[in-house]
Amino acid sequence: MVLKLYSLALPVGGQGIVALVLAEKQIPFEHIAVDLDAQGHKTPEFLAMHPFGQVPVLDDDGFILYESRAICRYLSEKYSDHGTPLLPKGLKERALVEQAASVEFANFHPAASKVVREVWNKKNSGLPIDQAAVDAGLQELSAKLDVYEVILGKQKFLAGDSFTLADLFHYAYGPLLAEGGVDLMTSKGPNVARWWNELLSRLAWIKLKAEGIKGTAS
Template sequence: MVFKLYASPFPVAGGGIVALVLAEKQAAFELVPIDLRAKEQKAAEYMAMNPFGRVPAINDDGFVMYESRAICRYVDEKFAGQGTTLVPKGMKERALVEQAVSVESVTLFPPLDKVVWEVVVKPERGLAPDQAIVDTGLKEISDTLDVYEVILGKHRYLAGDDFTLADLVHCGYLPFLVEKGVDIMTVKARPNVARWWNELMSRPTWVKLQAEGMKSTV
């Protein structure tokens, strides 16, 4: 059975980072597009796979998973030995990756999710953003990036000198803000963050995914 990825057909958010992991691992997959506007993620058939009614989800020969970060770890291990190793095997090296992924999910993502809702989703629906929420969220994001600046001054990537899952997960939502002109990733006050961000955005897998969009590779 072909490895199936159920996600929005746009290379963003959780589905986008799973597709990016699959690209880094040089792993073939079938995209099953889910129309979020039509609320296909709430259909009974899909919710049998993900009871939370969100994307992405995968079906690997009958083995079903949801939650993007967990899927990414599974994909890296399933396709070990090919492509980029995103989660190191060494105990200490792996622990540093998990530490950085946890910081992203617990510290950076919550305010980022709120700001994206205000500056991306609401305007698309004809609604005005709540500037107070935007300002508070950007302040929290900036505080985290200030810490990243220190970390990235010590090594090339967030968990060491190798590109890992800790870096890749940042490609899910931060690009939304950059595309909307919210310049927080390349400010002069954070040159290490800017250098790191430019490296992420110039990775061949990311560039190709953005140019070609989400599509099956089988």
């Protein structure tokens, strides 16, 4: 049975990183569009899959999984021999990926999400932007990227010299900063800029951003 991904079609947030793993790993899947405006994520049927009523949700032949990072890890493990290797097999190498992924979740994600909430979410919803919140978020994010600059001065990617899930997780909010008019990812420092430009130039991301999330199962 083909995988089913329940989400919006827009490759942003958690659904964006799941779709990117599917693309990098070249995994066939069926896309089930969820209409949030019609409260499609709050129906009894959907809540039976995701008790918090959020997207994305993965259905792998009856095995239901939610939370985007958990889905990404599951797919990367199950399809380890497909497409781009996103999780190394060595114990120490895997530990470094998990270390970098924890850094993303505990440091980059909270700071970036504060900025994105104002400059992208509110902007697209026509709501007034709280500039004080933007400034506070940018200050926090800038401090985190100062540390990234040091790390990326020693290696090509966040967990070493190979692209892994630790890098991929940054696509959830990173691209939305530029779309909201914030160019911090490419102006903070040469190492961060080199790393980020390399992520944005990956063919799987370029195609996903241009086409949106859509099933690839025949």
